Amino acid sequence: MTRIVYVNGAYRPETEAKVSVFDRGFLFADAVYEVTAVIGGKLIDFPGHCARLRRSLGELGLPSPATDEEILAIHRELVSRNALDLGHVYLMVTRGEADRDFAFPKAETPPSFVLFTQARTAIETPEVGRGLRVASVPDLRWGRRDIKTVQLLYPSMAKMEAKRQGKDDAWFVENGEVTEGTSNNAYIVTQDGTIRTRALGHDILHGITRAAIMRVAGELELRIEEKPFTIAEAQGAREAFITSAGAFVTPVVEIDGAAVGDGRPGPIARRLRAAYLEAAIAQAI
Ligand code: PDD
Numbered sequence: 001m002t003r004i005v006y007v008n009g010a011y012r013p014e015t016e017a018k019v020s021v022f023d024r025g026f027l028f029a030d031a032v033y034e035v036t037a038v039i040g041g042k043l044i045d046f047p048g049h050c051a052r053l054r055r056s057l058g059e060l061g062l063p064s065p066a067t068d069e070e071i072l073a074i075h076r077e078l079v080s081r082n083a084l085d086l087g088h089v090y091l092m093v094t095r096g097e098a099d100r101d102f103a104f105p106k107a108e109t110p111p112s113f114v115l116f117t118q119a120r121t122a123i124e125t126p127e128v129g130r131g132l133r134v135a136s137v138p139d140l141r142w143g144r145r146d147i148k149t150v151q152l153l154y155p156s157m158a159k160m161e162a163k164r165q166g167k168d169d170a171w172f173v174e175n176g177e178v179t180e181g182t183s184n185n186a187y188i189v190t191q192d193g194t195i196r197t198r199a200l201g202h203d204i205l206h207g208i209t210r211a212a213i214m215r216v217a218g219e220l221e222l223r224i225e226e227k228p229f230t231i232a233e234a235q236g237a238r239e240a241f242i243t244s245a246g247a248f249v250t251p252v253v254e255i256d257g258a259a260v261g262d263g264r265p266g267p268i269a270r271r272l273r274a275a276y277l278e279a280a281i282a283q284a285i
Contacts, residue, residue, distance in 0.1 A: 004081040005116040006074050011081060014116065023112050024105070025094030029151040031112075032056040033092040036075065037245045038084050039123065039277075042284035043075055044245065048208035049091075052148060057093060059147045061104075065093050065113035072285075078117050087119040088245060092150065123248070123277070131253030131265040132168040132242065136231050137161055139172035139179050139203075146202050155182040169242070171255070177228035179203050184244035185210045186252075188229050188237035188260075189268045199226035209243040209276070216275045222268065231256060239266030241273075248280075249273035 007017045025031035034053050037044040050068050057064055066074070075089050094112040098105030137158045142151065158170040159182045171186055172179045179198060180186050185207040187197040195217055200206050217224050234240050240252035240260045249272045251265035260266075 001082075003117060004078065005114070006078055007114050008110075008112060011077065017114075019094075019112050019114065020097040022097045022099065023094055024096060024098060025092065025112060025150060027100055028095075028102075029149060030060075030062075030104075031092055031094035031150045032060065032062060032148050033090065033150050034148065035245045036089045036091070037248070037280075038079055038087050038089060038117070039281055039284060041079055041085050042281075043072075043079070043089070044280045044284050045208045045212055046072065046075070046285055048211060049245070052206065052208060053091070053093070056148045059144070060149070062093060062095055063107070063109075063111045065111045074115055078115055082117045082119075084117045084119055086121070086123065087117060089115060089117055091115045127168060128250050128273070129265070131251040131263075133166075133254035134169050134171045134181070134252055134256075135162045135165045135167040136173045136178070136256050137170045139174040141172070144202055145179070145204055146200070146206055148205060152183075158182050167254075171231075171234075173231060174203065176230055178231065178234060179228075180205065181242050181244075184242035184247055184250075186234075187213075187241050187243070188234045189239035189241075189266060190233075191236070191238055193238070193268070194223040194225055195268065196225050196227055196229055198228045207243055209245055209248065212280060213243050213249065213272060213276055216272060216279055220271065220275055222272075235260065237261070239269050241266075241269035243276075249276050 003014045004011050005014050005017045034049045036049045092114045096109040096111050141154050162170040234255050235258040238261050251269040
């Protein structure tokens with residue numbers, strides 16, 4: 001099916017949507033993005049994604065392409081025009097079109113603003129039932145991973161290295177500790193039942209699903225500590241899991257060839273997933 005995508009104020013068939021070869025998103029990865037899940041035609045955690053977009057734009061001095069209300073309206077229009085029931089909306093803002101120059105173009109340069117939908121067939125994938133196998137790789141990304149930029153080459157390379165090893169995904173390791181996954185936040189459940197994940201800072205993306213999981217875990221009276229962990233600690237944990245707008249909460253059952261717990265998705269990850277989805281769907285807009 002030919003999708004309808006949004007490009008700089010217009011809704012167009014994907015085959016007719018164009019951005020310039022001089023766009024700074026293309027030439028310099030001078031751009032930020034968001035991914036918002038859609039379930040039952042409704043947007044999951046939209047206010048959080050919009051707030052993080054504002055923060056990313058602000059950190060890079062990128063101009064804002066629209067108000068929050070306009071951004072919501074575009075999301076809804078795309079969901080409706082593409083009859084999207086399950087999937088996500090991808091949003092990207094670049095510093096716009098200008099002759100190639102390392103210096104930013106003049107401030108009046110209009111940003112490029114692109115959104116499109118991507119459908120998925122099921123919430124419960126085989127991976128969720130089986131659990132993910134991850135491989136560790138050194139974290140060679142830049143030092144501002146809290147800004148959601150489109151500089152995704154190294155995460156793509158890490159994903160490919162994981163696949164080369166026959167695994168599902170990679171976890172980044174820096175100074176002996178796990179930062180996060182290629183496109184998700186990483187967690188373990190320690191032997192005393194505490195959920196542990198790295199604290200927010202410049203070294204990880206401030207996941208919107210992570211924030212929601214914190215709330216849900218609180219409601220379930222599960223203990224959470226924001227503290228980094230090593231690969232050895234993860235391998236010796238009771239459970240491990242990841243979160244993202246695409247994966248929601250997905251169990252991790254193997255790390256660098258070692259089974260986590262009994263090698264099957266753990267009860268806390270499964271409870272969190274169910275509780276997160278229930279709350280997120282109830283609050284979807
Ligand atoms: N990725 N960490 C990284 C490096 C990410 O790229 C993502 C999201 C997350 C989780 O953030 P959130 O819960 O807000 O989705 C953590 C998106 C889904 C992507 O790139 O497709």
